[in-house]
Amino acid sequence: MRAMCEKVIPNTNSSWRYCKYQLDYIPFNWHYHPEFEVCLTLNSQGVCHIGDYIAPYDELDLVLLGPDLPHTWQSTPNQDQSNQVVHVAQIPKQWLFQLVDSHPELHSLEGLLLDSYQGLKFSKACARHAKSYFEEIELSEPFEQYLGLLKLLRLMSQDNSALSLSSSGFRYTDRTDPSKDKFDKVIEYIYQYYTEPLYAEQLAKMAHMSTNHFHRFFKKRMERTLTEFINQLRIGKACKLLINTNRSITAISDQCGFKNASNFNRRFLTLKGSTPSQFRKRLKQKSLI
Structure with missing residues (x-):
């Protein structure tokens, strides 16, 4: 079975x-990516597939996956119709190894990271602590999230009950995803030109797909629609301009690729929970404290 390469942003x-x-439930989605992944699954039970490891899982399932290790969880809806919750942290391999190598305080994490190439499953006690860390991360700003990630990694490194999952001889070699290179070129193009008008038909041609197939493929790979992805990039740029410049909101709206200020305000409110003017005002108030 061929695993899909997931693009992580x-x-x-x-x-x-x-x-x-x-x-409602976790569908079977056999995939891999070059990032480390911490995955905590709550209020769910089913079957876990990691490399050549296949076994049941249940509540408070905490796993650390090394780069390029294929994996998926699979469940059915809960009888009480309650949501199944999954907290996921995906960490670039090069960034994490450089962080560990350049800080003696983090050298104790080396063994954890190397062992994770087979997949590691942690104790219920460790998973309960991880749940509280993830809940803090969910509500925090990027700086506090970074600190929370370090606390999470340290917690897992201290769990002497962690179990290796996939066999040591397992190597995933079938990474030929014929759409990967073409899709990566499309993503690079979007990053370069996201402030300009972009059309699905144009991007689909670049990927040698029909427009409908491209929409489905994009959402499955990126976990959001093309429009949502482009708007996220544009709003991210707008935040930087609101923080670092005194340009008018209308000028920032134009610079970030929005056709009109009302659409910009609406998209900003959806993603940031405030209007651009409220966002800037709140920042100025914080700077005066």
């Missing part, structure tokens, strides 16, 4: 990605 103003999923 760090959160705005972060070197890594945190996401919380609330799902």
Whole structure:
């Protein structure tokens, strides 16, 4: 079975990605990525597939996955129709290794990271502590999230009950995803030109896909629609301009690729929970404290 290569985009103003999923059930989605992943699954039970490891899992399932290790969880809806919750931290390999190498205080994490290439499953006690850390990360700004990530890694490194999952001889070699290179070029193009008008038809041609197939493929790979992804990049740039310049909101709206200020305000409110003017005002108030 061929695993799909997932494209991981760090959160705005972060070197890594945190996401919380609330799902009716977890579908089978066999995939891999070059990042380390910490995954905490709550209020869910089913079957876990990691490399050549296949076994049941249940409540408070905490796992650390090394780079390029194929994995998926699979469940059915809960009888009481409650949501199944998954906290995920995805950390770029090069960034994390450089962090550990350049800080003697973090050298104790080396063994944890190397062992994670087979996948590591942690004790219920460790998972309970990790749950509180993830809940703090969810509500924090990027700086506090970074500190929370270090606390989470340290917690896992101290769990003497952690179990290796996939066999030591397992190597995933079938990484030929015929769409990967073409899709990566599309993502690079979006990053370069996201403040200009972009059309799905144009991007689909670059990926040699039909427009409908491209929409489906993009959402599955990026976990958001094309429009949501472009708006996220534009709003991220707008935040930087609101913080670092005195330009008018209308000028920033134009510079970030929005056709009109009302659409900019609406998109900003959806993603940031405030209007651009409220965002800037709040920053000025903080600077006066």
